[in-house]
Amino acid sequence: MYGPEFADILGRVRVKRPLVHHITNYVTVNDCANITLCAGGAPVMADAKEEVAEMATVSGALVLNIGTLNPGLIESMLIAGSAANKHNIPVILDPVGAGATRLRTESAWRLIAELKVSILKGNAGEIGVLAGAGGAVKGVDSEGLKGDPVQIAREYAKAEGLTVVISGETDIVTDGSRTLLVENGDPLMGMICGTGCMASSVVGTFAAVDDDPVMASAGALAAFGIAGENAAEKFGRPGAFKIALFDELAALGLMELEQYARVKEA
Numbered sequence: 001m002y003g004p005e006f007a008d009i010l011g012r013v014r015v016k017r018p019l020v021h022h023i024t025n026y027v028t029v030n031d032c033a034n035i036t037l038c039a040g041g042a043p044v045m046a047d048a049k050e051e052v053a054e055m056a057t058v059s060g061a062l063v064l065n066i067g068t069l070n071p072g073l074i075e076s077m078l079i080a081g082s083a084a085n086k087h088n089i090p091v092i093l094d095p096v097g098a099g100a101t102r103l104r105t106e107s108a109w110r111l112i113a114e115l116k117v118s119i120l121k122g123n124a125g126e127i128g129v130l131a132g133a134g135g136a137v138k139g140v141d142s143e144g145l146k147g148d149p150v151q152i153a154r155e156y157a158k159a160e161g162l163t164v165v166i167s168g169e170t171d172i173v174t175d176g177s178r179t180l181l182v183e184n185g186d187p188l189m190g191m192i193c194g195t196g197c198m199a200s201s202v203v204g205t206f207a208a209v210d211d212d213p214v215m216a217s218a219g220a221l222a223a224f225g226i227a228g229e230n231a232a233e234k235f236g237r238p239g240a241f242k243i244a245l246f247d248e249l250a251a252l253g254l255m256e257l258e259q260y261a262r263v264k265e266a
Helices: 003-016 029-039 052-057 071-086 102-114 124-130 149-160 195-207 213-234 238-251 254-260
Strands: 019-023 042-045 061-065 091-094 119-123 163-167 171-174 179-182 263-265
Touching: 003 195, 003 213, 003 254, 019 029, 019 052, 019 071, 019 195, 029 042, 029 195, 029 213, 029 238, 052 071, 061 071, 061 195, 071 091, 071 102, 091 102, 091 195, 102 124, 119 124, 119 195, 119 213, 124 149, 124 163, 149 163, 149 171, 149 179, 163 195, 163 213, 171 213, 179 213, 195 213, 213 238, 213 254
Parallel strands: 019 042, 019 061, 061 091, 091 119, 119 163
Antiparallel strands: 163 171, 171 179, 179 263
């Protein structure tokens, strides 16, 4: 149903090769750069407060990730996010580990309050915590949330005026009015460090060329999920699978995305 639209977005990514500015964590920074390249974008990893505003204004999207957090990084995120907002550049926030510590939770809330975040992408626990819906987080991993995740995501998206993405076995994408469920992916994607961060980079790459954050997010997650499925068919062990994940996203054809995207309305 949505395959042709997703294929169109991927095609535009590969033609335009958008610059995607990341202020991200040092655990997965290289993976995020490489997955952006494989998706068809051009990554830049710049977090010095002296240059982030300038970098954000020449980028197609800004991806913020609080995985390895410190106060200086938040300052850089606020500067970059403010510059992106002034130039109508989409801001994607990955609130990694929100709920694990006060610093992470309050920093994520501050970014949401002070910036116009286009897409908030996290796991169920992180989104549940930020929405006040009883989410639980252990370290940076989700331990779930109380209640219906679709309804919680819808209500939070509507309240904050943004698109909420909850990653999981089935990804939830909603702006409060439209809700899409993305069923692509493979369990091996949860067995290696960094796939959540990489997913945010792919979302940012798609959002850089499409003004609809719901379609950009769902299309990005479908493409990333299909790459995961293809990689898992060839390699059943985490190490080899990770390398194959990059290869399969880079090789993903537009017709393949159109045909194999498993996305439905909720």
